Amino acid sequence: MQRVAKVKVKAKYRVGIGEGLVRLYYFRLLYSLTMNKPCIICIAITGSVARKENNPVIPTTIQEQIESVHESFEAGATISHCHVRNEDQTPTSDPERFALLKQGIEKHCPGMIIQLSTGGRSGAGRERGGMLSLRPDMASLSVGSNNFPTRVYENPPDLVDWLAEEMLKYHVKPEIEAFDLSHIVQAAKMADDGRLKKPLYVQFVMGVKNAMPADKPIFDFYIETLKRLAPDAEWCGAGVGSNQLAVNEWSIAAGGHTRTGLEDNIRLDKNNLAPSNTALVKRAVDICEKYGRPVASWQQAREILNIK
Ligand SMILES: [Zn+2]
Numbered sequence: 652m653q654r655v656a657k658v659k660v661k662a663k664y665r666v667g668i669g670e671g672l673v674r675l676y677y678f679r680l681l682y683s684l685t686m687n688k689p690c691i692i693c694i695a696i697t698g699s700v701a702r703k704e705n706n707p708v709i710p711t712t713i714q715e716q717i718e719s720v721h722e723s724f725e726a727g728a729t730i731s732h733c734h735v736r737n738e739d740q741t742p743t744s745d746p747e748r749f750a751l752l753k754q755g756i757e758k759h760c761p762g763m764i765i766q767l768s769t770g771g772r773s774g775a776g777r778e779r780g781g782m783l784s785l786r787p788d789m790a791s792l793s794v795g796s797n798n799f800p801t802r803v804y805e806n807p808p809d810l811v812d813w814l815a816e817e818m819l820k821y822h823v824k825p826e827i828e829a830f831d832l833s834h835i836v837q838a839a840k841m842a843d844d845g846r847l848k849k850p851l852y853v854q855f856v857m858g859v860k861n862a863m864p865a866d867k868p869i870f871d872f873y874i875e876t877l878k879r880l881a882p883d884a885e886w887c888g889a890g891v892g893s894n895q896l897a898v899n900e901w902s903i904a905a906g907g908h909t910r911t912g913l914e915d916n917i918r919l920d921k922n923n924l925a926p927s928n929t930a931l932v933k934r935a936v937d938i939c940e941k942y943g944r945p946v947a948s949w950q951q952a953r954e955i956l957n958i959k
Contacts (some may be wrong), residue, residue: 689947691908691955692935693887694728696720697735697927698914699742699772706917706924710738713748717755719928724760724933729952731756732791732826732910734768737750742772749782762949764788766826769814771804773887779810783817789852790818792825794837798861804830815846824958826887827853830862835873839880850883852956854910855902858894865894871902871918885955891915896934903938908947910956911935 664715685721696719701709708803710719713735720731733756737774746766748938749767756765769779792814818825825847827838828863835855840848855873857865870888889910890898902909919925919934941947 658770662837681773684881686906686943687835688906688944688953690903690939690944691730691887691947691952692932692939693730693732693766693889693908693910693912693929694720694723694932695732695889695910695912695914696723697733698738698910698912699734699768699770701913701917702740703878704867706913707955708925709913709917710928711777713751713755716727716752717759720756721765722757722927722929723932724763724949726929727936728763728869728911728932729947730764730766730789730910732766732768732912732914734770734853744769744778744781746782746785749787750785753785753787759954762953766790766932769793771806773896776810777813780814780899783823783899785813786821786865787823788825788945789824789955789956790814790926791854792818793828793830793834793839795831795834796829797834797859797863800860804862812846815841819846819848824852824956826896827851828856830859832863832869832873832876834852835876836880839877839884842881842884850885850957851881852885852887853877853881854887854889856889856891857898858891865898868903871905874907889915893918893921895931899919899935899937903935903942903944905946908937909935 656902697708710716733752737743753765765787767782767787768791773946794811796806797804829835838851842851857863877886884919887908887910888898888902895916899909912928927932936946
């Protein structure tokens, strides 16, 4: 029998050359799979909190929103996460406004994935899902409650189940907004018992005041937990406020997808307001370049997320 050659290292680290090569090959394969994987950039254009008084470039009218999405799409964003506002900039869940925005994006950004928000700042109860019958490609879905900066973000089980049912009914892919570890666990459970369609798409939201902070070991544990409970899931990272850049970088470096935009952060840095959503998209594109990640085209994004 042929003797396996040994590398001259301390006994406890000694590895046969064959085994060493297999490990090296495995890590290179893992690295190339992670690093060549296209990164989906989501642009959260408006949100429901920041107003023009905070940053005058926040798009609040439908026309401004369509223009901002279009520019962002051309810069590399392939998901547009949308909220709508009333004339006075207050948030609303008005399906008619959502319909106008959806039509405009479809016309000016063919192929882009449209994701409408069912977030709780824009409405209460089932009003939050009134736009799901428009059959957008995606909608955000929170599967549990947590604290927000000044109040409780209420997502009671019966409302969550109803929103999930509506999404199944209208073939809308949910993006699970994980503000807490328990939300990842709950989403996996809902996918296992059929309340959500597999594979899941989960977004880790970090840095909301009074909810989960942007903490790297927790971020790593989120990924590990999701891989364990829902191995076929894809994930995305979003950092709020000054955490946006760090979470963009963590997500891109770890092989995930990422979200940026004025909804989460109105600044470029401590001293400068962001001049546009596009500027924030370009920043994410630059990070992809730094880590050798191609930016997903809309075709690739649809394929990765299993959206026709
Ligand atoms: Zn949102």
